[in-house]
Amino acid sequence: MAFATLNKAEIVQAHARGANDTGSPEVQVALLTARINELTPHFKANPKDHHGRRGLLKMVNSRKRLLAYLKDRDLPRYAALIQKLGLRK
Structure with missing residues (x-):
């Protein structure tokens, strides 16, 4: 299921570093986090959905790599x- 366009625009606007910024690590991590948070209740209700869980794990690992990249490049932005x-309570 696709992300709501309006919700996506709000997330991009909240985390963008510039006017047309959609590719920065901050925006990508924020979008992935929103998708992960949206899918988590589905997997609690449907524990046997293994194919969908694979996609969730791919998103989690992608977010992990982006966060590691941001941590290496610019620690204050990461924090x-x-x-x-x-994240990381």
């Missing part, structure tokens, strides 16, 4: 993003 999204 701000983690704080803003509520």
Whole structure:
């Protein structure tokens, strides 16, 4: 199921570094986090959906790689993003 366009636009606007920024690690991590949070209840209700779970794990690993990249490149931006999204409590 596709992400709601309006919700996606809000997320991009909230995390963008510039006017037309959709590819920065912050935006990508925020979008992946929103998708992961949206799918989590589905897998609690449907524990045997293994094919869908594979997609979820791919998203989680993609977010993990983006966060590692951001941590290596710019630690203050990484810390701000983690704080803003509520990851790593």
